[in-house]
Amino acid sequence: MSELNKIKQDHRRFKQIVRGKIKRNLRKYMSQGEITGRQGKDVVKVPLPRIDIPRFRFSQKQQGGVGQGDGEVGDSLGQGEEKPGEPGEAGNQEGEHGVEVDVSLEELAEIMGEELELPNIEPKGVKRLETIRDRYSGIRRTGPESLRHFKRTYQSALKRMIATGTYDPDDPVIVPIKDDMRYRSWKETSLPESNALIVYMMDVSGSMGDEQKEIVRIESFWIDTWLRSQYKGIESRYLIHDATAREVDRDTFFRTRESGGTMISSAYKLANQILEEEYAIDEWNVYLFHFSDGDNWSVDDTSECMKLLDGGLLPRSNLFCYGQVESPYGSGQFIKDVLQKFEDHERVTTSEIKNRDAIYDSIKEFLGKGL
Amino acid sequence: MKPIPPHLRDIITEIREVAVDFGLDFFETIFEMVDYKQMNEIASYGGFPTRYPHWRFGMEYEQLSKGYEYGLSKIYEMVVNNDPAYAYLLEGNNLVDQKTVIAHVYAHVDFFKNNYYFSKTNRRMVDEMANHGARIRRYVDRQGIEKVEDFIDTCLSIDNLIDYHSPFIERRGEELDPEELRHREVPKFKAKEYMDEFINPEEFIEEQKKKLAKEAEQAKNFPRRPERDVMLFLLEHAPLERWEADVLSIMREEAYYFAPQGQTKIMNEGWASYWHSKILTTRILDDSEIIDFADINSRVLSSSKGQLNPYKLGVALFRDIEDRWNKGKFGKEWDEVDDLERRDSWDKELGLGQEQIFRVRKLYNDVTFIDEFLTEDFAAQSKMFTYGYNRKSGHWEIESREFDQIKEKLLRSLTNFGQPFIYVRDANFQNRTELLLHHKYEGTELRADYAREVLKALHRLWKRPVNIETVRDDKGMLLTYDGDEHSEKARDYERISV
Structure with a gap:
């Protein structure tokens, strides 16, 4: 009487609805960092408000209720929006609280791609990294006996015998003829194994506040999610800089707060060095992201940066993205300098991120080229 | 779904006999053994595996499955109000758990069968739900899942707008008035016969007639009296396509079927818990099992801080009623005693307890149950209080321990399901x-x-x-x-x- 299939269908419908909701609210999720905070290994928890059925009901805060236990009048039972107890309200099962749904990162990337209309990335021509595998996934009518598919052969023989009326249920002997024979066949599938490297660089000088870093954190999460869906092997490196640059792990990257001046060139130098030493130019798809508030130490340093970009970084990478986070202290000059020099460069993208709401559009600018 | 293993079969028979012995009166009950996945599935469908397709069952399933996988919650039992009743046992539960569930189930089925508020529910609901499922699936095939599901969502939004008492009362009286209004005579001016056609010209009369008719039409309120069953009203008067009307009627029927379960939550669970304790501790369990039983029983009846557990409230009230009627703690004489010591030692040795609780389970629902049997003594003993939200502090706070307020608030939360x-x-x-x-x-x-x-x-x-x-x-x-x-x-x- 129970068909597990049935609940699977309803479950799938539920997932579809969830997906639709995420899609519609993507901009909101992208700006709030709700998702990034709840990341597991392969899944994220997406809090969905109100997926229940709306009905006429009382406004909660006026209602209160009856409870049981110790305590004096005036004692607190708990804080916040949720009601502590819900006696007797039994008629409808749907809970008041929002639901938390697990969504795989892969699916999230897919949703993101659809909603932001991100083009799939064309990896750099690294054909030689393709691996070719044989897979026995097809059936054909000829082949060596060692690959004979017994079940399929039997089936077609049975089909033929029933069709021609030679099948006798009392004496169910099946005799296959040559036409009935079925053999396994293989297909060559080539798996492109393009590798990608993402280098995140962030300005952690005194002028980058917590809010600015949070924006960078959220934005890099989404960039990461998208690029991971596009490449199989992906590596991330994290560089922070103020007047000097150093490489750190992911965790430190988002947490460190230094103070002091800003020499952007220090980061570019370090990045250039890493690329030169560790990543062969024709094997890696390199993505460079640099976030800063646009306040560089000196004009000299800025021109040093341009040189580094022009001479080392740009030729080695698929994409260089410069995101300028607005901060109350920064002058915001750097983006103008970058644009002045590279406005028409196809592999340079800049974006000004005024606040969290701008993350959505910024990502669109960064990844919209499909490079 | 698996057959019940022989040793459990014997236990079921044994518990059943004890239950009958105690005077419980239930439909034939069919037990089935399911694993937790099936249990979650059946529970998602509210006990009906053949129910129509809808995403919210999938959502329910996801939540139940997660609750189980994370070890947060587990459904012990599931019983369906039907004749014969269907009940599901969870594979892998220990024996004492199973015994508790079986006794609990028999008491639920007794309640379904005998409580007045269930008397009008469809006892062939398992078939009816399958029928609903088939009809809705047919509409899905024709109209597409999106369209049908959206429409179901729409219906569910109003499925609490029904008249919970209508199965018992004829609501709609005679409706002749509009007709009468329409046939009112146009009042004529007095005139001699030969002058009549000048003083009351025909055009004028016609005009007046039309006016009256219009007035009658407008005076005719529609609906004539305020209609509680909004679902029914829309079913009869909203411009619906045929399939839509059918879906709406299905949703309405199911809402009415589930309504009594909401109306008797405290009683039904209290009754079942009262009996599983009584049956198991007096007749079924041996000494070695008592601890396990105490364990599961305390889980069933536990309440987290400040919350009211309907199981616990119900069972405590039933026990209180039994005790009061055994000792004669009711009626005028009792009410007039205010000497505490005399109240404590009061015992007229009437022994009416059992009789009374069976009467209560037949005639009451949660609202009338609380209204009549929640006493000041009981509320004080079980430390009840009211709470509310304090806007200033942002906390939920205990508001009062006054009996009147507790009762008022509790009743209000139960009346119309607190809706x-x-x-x-x-x-x-x-x-x-x-x-x-x-x-x-x-x-x-x-x-x-x-x-x-x-x-x-x-x-x-x-x-x-x-x-x-x-x-x-x-x-x-x-x-x-x-x-x-x-x-x-x-x-x-x-x-x-x-």
Whole structure:
């Protein structure tokens, strides 16, 4: 009487609805960092408000209720929006609280791609990294006996015998003829194994506040999610800089707060060095992201940066993205300098991120080229 | 689904005999053994595996499965009000758990069979649900899942707007008045016969007749009295396609079927817990099992801080009733005793306890149960209190331990499932076939965001602007949705007699 299939269908419908909701609210999720905070290994928890059925009901805060236990009048039972107890309200099962749904990162990337209309990335021509595998996934009518598919052969023989009326249920002997024979066949599938490297660089000088870093954190999460869906092997490196640059792990990257001046060139130098030493130019798809508030130490340093970009970084990478986070202290000059020099460069993208709401559009600018 | 293993089969027979011995009277009950996945699935469908397809069952399933996988919750039992009743046992539960569940189930089925509020429910609901499922699946094939599911969502938004007492009462009286109005004579001016056609010219009479007819038409309220069963009203009068009407009627039928379970939550669970304890501890368990039983029983009856557990409240009240009727702690004589010591030692040795609790399970629902049997002594003993939200501190706080307030608040939360009373007041509102609903305001406002969504759902059914009159911040209010946007305006709130 129970068909597990049935609940699977309803479950799938539920997932579809969830997906639709995420899609519609993507901009909101992208700006709030709700998702990034709840990341597991392969899944994220997406809090969905109100997926229940709306009905006429009382406004909660006026209602209160009856409870049981110790305590004096005036004692607190708990804080916040949720009601502590819900006696007797039994008629409808749907809970008041929002639901938390697990969504795989892969699916999230897919949703993101659809909603932001991100083009799939064309990896750099690294054909030689393709691996070719044989897979026995097809059936054909000829082949060596060692690959004979017994079940399929039997089936077609049975089909033929029933069709021609030679099948006798009392004496169910099946005799296959040559036409009935079925053999396994293989297909060559080539798996492109393009590798990608993402280098995140962030300005952690005194002028980058917590809010600015949070924006960078959220934005890099989404960039990461998208690029991971596009490449199989992906590596991330994290560089922070103020007047000097150093490489750190992911965790430190988002947490460190230094103070002091800003020499952007220090980061570019370090990045250039890493690329030169560790990543062969024709094997890696390199993505460079640099976030800063646009306040560089000196004009000299800025021109040093341009040189580094022009001479080392740009030729080695698929994409260089410069995101300028607005901060109350920064002058915001750097983006103008970058644009002045590279406005028409196809592999340079800049974006000004005024606040969290701008993350959505910024990502669109960064990844919209499909490079 | 697996057959019940022989040793459990024997236990079922044994418990069944004990239950009959105690006077429980139930439908034939069919037990089936399921694993936790199946249990979660069946529970997602509210006990009916053949139910129509809908995403919310999938959501339910996801939540139950997660709860189980994370070890947070586990459904022990599931029983379906049907004749024969179906009950599901969870594979892998220990024996004492199974025994508890079996006894619990028999008491539930006794309650289904005998409680007055269940008397009108369909006892062939398992078949009926399968039938509903088949019908809805057919509509899905024709109309597409999106369309049908959206429509189901719409229906579910109003599935609490039914008249919970209507199965028992004939609501609709004679309706001859409009006809009578229409046949009213036009009053004529007095005139001698030969002057009549000049003083009362025919055109004038015709005109007057038309006017009267129009008046009759307008005076004819529609609906004639405020209609509690909004679902029924829409079913009969909203411009629905045939499949839509059928889906709406299915949703309404299921709402009525589930209603008594909501109306008797405290009693039903209390009754079942009362009996599983009694049956197991007096007749079934041996000494070695008592600890396990105490363990599961305490889990069933536990309440987290400050919460009221319906199982616990129900069972405690049943025990209190039994005790009071055994000792004669009721009636005028008892009420007049105010000497504490005498109250404590009062025992007239009437032994009416059992008889009384069986009578109570037959005739009462949660509201009348609490109203009649929740006593001041009981409330004090079980440390009940009322709580409310303190806007200033942002905390939920204990408000009072006064008996009157506790009772009032508890009753209010149970009456109509603690949901607002809504009526169809006028289906030709502003003479523009707009729908006007009336919220019977009793001190608690409607939740605004939900109300807006429900208005949208109503508009999908009615297809003309929909309105609801209610009160906010002590002022009358009219909420409107015209198909494009929501609007609100002040409106004198007058109570309607219903």
